[in-house]
Amino acid sequence: MTLSLFVSGSLGLSRHSSRARVAGRLPYTIKRLSFFFFFNHQQQAQITPEGQGRTYEGDGYSPNPGEFPGWMSTIWSILTTITGLSVFGSIFSGSQPQGLENAGLKVLPMLIMGSMIEVGRRLSIWFFQRFKFQFYLTARFSEGDPTYDWIILLLTTENVWKRCKDFKVTSKTSQRKWSVAASPSPETEHAEYVPTYGMPQLWRWNGYWIEVTRSNSPSGGFPPFFDVDGGRPGNSIITLTIYTFDMGVLSKLVETARLKYLEVSRPHIIVHAMDTMRGIAYGNGTLIWNNVKKKAHRPLESIILEDGVLDSIIRDAREFIAMEEWYADAGIPHRRGYLLHGPPGTGKSSTIYALAGELGMEIYSVSLAAHFVDDNFLEAAASSIPKNSIFLIEDIDCAFPSREELEKREASLQSGGMAYLPYGMKAPHSGRDRVSNVTLSGLLNVLDGVGSDEGKLFFATTNYIDHLDSALIRPGRIDVKVEYRLAVKQQAAALFRRFYPTKHFELSTLYPDEKIKEATVQERIAELAEVFAGRVPETEFSTAELQGYLLGFKMDPLKAVDGVASWVERERVRRAEKEQRENERKAKATRANQGPDPNMFGGLSLSVMPGPLTPDTFEVVVPTPSGEVDPDVAEGS
C-alpha cells in the first residue's frame, strides 16, 4: 500500500483518484516519464561529438541494438504485455465496478514493477551516457584532409593495425598508400599491403586507451563503382575515442602525428592532386586532395639556371615565410605569388619541386583543365590547402585565352568568313576557347581571397606569358615573375658536369686513344664540358633537350662531345621541317576560316557549269574538317 501510494504520488496522481483512473492515466504518465528522461538525454546529445555509436532520430532517442543490456528491455516488454492484457481483460471481462476494482488490484503491483524497471533502465542509460561523455572524447579525421595522413601514419608506425587480417595488395608505385611492412625487408618488396582496417582496434598511447575505428562516409548516392583502400565506396573516416578528461591529450596526439609525418615525408616531395573520379563523386562540396604522390627529393644543385636566378627565388620565399608578423602588422595579406614563364623544358616545374624540398613544404597542384574544376571547386580547393604549403597551377595559360586573345578572335570572326558559317556549325577553334570551367574572374577571386592567405606560396607556370590577362599578373596577385630562357653556354657546361660525376670515371677513359695528359678527372670533365658548351649554340635548345641528348651517352662523355655538333645540325633540320608542316597546317586552317567563296552555300561548294542546271551539271565538293577539299568529289545525282 505504501509503495502504491508512493508511486501514485510520484506519478502525480491524487490519493482520491480511483484505481480505474490510475489504470487509465498510467500509459500517459509513463510517456511523461520517458519524455523527462529523453529530454535530459537530448540536451546531452547536442553537445556530443558525432559518431559515438548511437542514433538520434527526429526528436526521439533510440539506442543502438546491443548498446544497453537487452534483458531489461525484454522484461519490460513482457511486463507491459501482461499488464496491458490484464487491464484490458479485467475491464472487458465484467462490466461491474467490482470486476474493475479486482483487476486494478491485481494489475497495479505489476504496473508499478514494470514502471520501476523502465525508470531504472532509463536512469542507467542516462548515467551511463554521462559517464561516457565525461570520460572520453572523440576525434574524427576525414580522408582528403591533411590531418588524416598525419594520423594514419602514426597508427601505421605504432602498429595499431597489427592484428588486421584483411589487406588490399597493390603493386608499388609512386602513389602514397600507407601500407604496412609485410616482411622483415620491406625495401625489397614489389607489392604494397594496405590494411583495410575493418575492425575497431584498441590502442594504448602514452598511457591512454584509445579506440580506433574506420568507417566510410556515405557516397552521397553516387554509385559505388570505384574503389578505395577498403574496397568500399565513400570517403574514409578514422575515429579516435580517447578515454580521458583532458582535451590536451588530443592536441598532443595530433601534434605528435604531425611531427612524425614531417619527419617521414622530409626525404620526399609530397605532391597532392585531386583525384578525378572522386572529384566527380564528391564535387558537391567535399574536396579530396587524395591523389598523393611521393617524389624523390630534388637537390637545388641539380637545377641549372642562369647565375643568381635560383638564389633569388629561394631568398625571396624564405623572407616571405619569416615575415608573417610584418605582413600582419602592415595589414597586407600574407601571400606571395610567383609566375615562372618561358619555353618548355627550361626547368620551371623542376625549380618548384626543388624549392618545396628545400623549404619543407608540400605541393597542392591543380589543373584548371580538369573538367570537374570550376570556380567554386577551385575556391574550395585553394582554401582547404594547409598553411605553409605551395599552391601550384601549371600551364595557367591553357585554361583560358587572355582578353586580348579573345578580342582578336572576336575581330577575326567579325571580319572573316566565319560570319558566314551556317547555323549550328562551329568555328574550328571554338572548342579550344574554353578548355576550362574556371573563369578568369573566378581565378582572380581565388588569388585575392582566402585561398591564397595564410602563408601560402602561389606558383603558376606558363609557356606564354603574353597569353595571360594583365589583371592576372598584376602585382599583388603575381609578385615575382621569373623568366626562363633556353640554355646559355654556362648552363650547357653545368649540365655536362652534372651528367658526368667524377666518381664514375677513370682518367684513361676520358682521353681518346693514348693521349692522356696530366690532370685530375675533375679537371678533364670540366675541360670536356667547356668544349661541349662551345659546340651548343646559345639560347637555341632547352635544358631538357640537351639533357635528352646527353642521356644517349650516359657513360661516354667523349662521344657526347664528339657527336654534339652533328646533333645540333640534325635538330635544326628537324625543326625546320616541323615549322614548315606547322605553317602549312596554319595556312589550311586560315583558308578554312576565311569562309566560303561567293559560290559557297553552307560550307558546300557549288560549281555551276555552263548550260541548264540539271543534276548532271553540278558537283558537290565536301570540305574535310581541316578545310581541305575531299578528293572524293561526290558527283551530283
Ligand SMILES: Nc1ncnc2c1ncn2[C@@H]1O[C@H](COP(=O)(O)OP(=O)(O)OP(=O)(O)O)[C@@H](O)[C@H]1O
Ligand atoms: N634548368 C634546368 N636544370 C635542370 N634540369 C632541367 C632544367 N630544365 C629542364 N630540366 C630537366 O628537363 C626536364 C623537364 O623540366 P621541367 O619540367 O622542369 O621543365 P618546364 O620548364 O617546367 O617544362 P614545361 O613548360 O613543359 O612544363 C626535367 O627532367 C628536368 O630535370
